Amino acid sequence: MSIPRFLDIEYCQTDDALFPTAIAWSLANGQMKTVVIAPEDDWLPEDGDLGDTDxxxxxxxxxxxxEIARELHEDLPDQTVYVDGLDPDEVLVDLMFSAIGHEPPFEIAPIGDLISGMDSESLEDRRRQLLFDEGLEPRLPENGVYALLLLAREEGYLSDL
Known part of the structure; x- marks a missing residue:
């Protein structure tokens, strides 16, 4: 059985800006990659207000x-990649790839498409509980991916984690 792939993106959102700041994704072997994203100049608001983003x-x-796009093309070609469904992940992925004139090499789907035995509220409650139980900071994308991997393991989609 192939291991499902997961992705999470941390982002900056203000009245005048929405852009990705870090991304994490899982690999075929269950390991993860995480990368801080250098922002494009045209993503930055003219007034320079980025809230608490450094x-x-x-x-x-x-x-x-x-470089990030190249890694994603190598790691996630023609994959369905599952996200928590809470953040504007699809918008952020589109923003990243349109900035360099490429199409994403993967499709994004909410975790509920993989784990259909729970409604979205129950899935989110369980994901939050896993983050809490593991002592993980929810704003870090690698922790978001790890929680989704744990959730998938609980549901029988992977056994080695």
Missing amino acids: LRYLEEQGVPLL
Whole structure:
């Protein structure tokens, strides 16, 4: 059985801006990759207000979109990638790939498409409980992916985690 793939994106959202700041995804072997995203100039609001997002950190530590896209093409070609369904993940992925003139190499689907035995509210409650039980900061995308991996394991979709 092939292991489902998961993705989570952390983002900055203000009145004038919405853009990804970090992304994490799982691989075929259940491991994860996580990357801080260097923002595109046209994503930044003219007034410079990014709320609590540290632009200097993103610029210094962030990876250029072209490199991230290359990794995603290598790791997730023609995959269905599951997300928690809470964030604007599809919009953020489209924003990333349109900035470099490419199409995403994968399709995004909510976790409820994989785990159909629970309604979306129950899935979210369980995901939050797993984050709490593991002592994980919910705003970190790698923790979001890990919680989805744990949820999938509980439902019998992977056994080695």
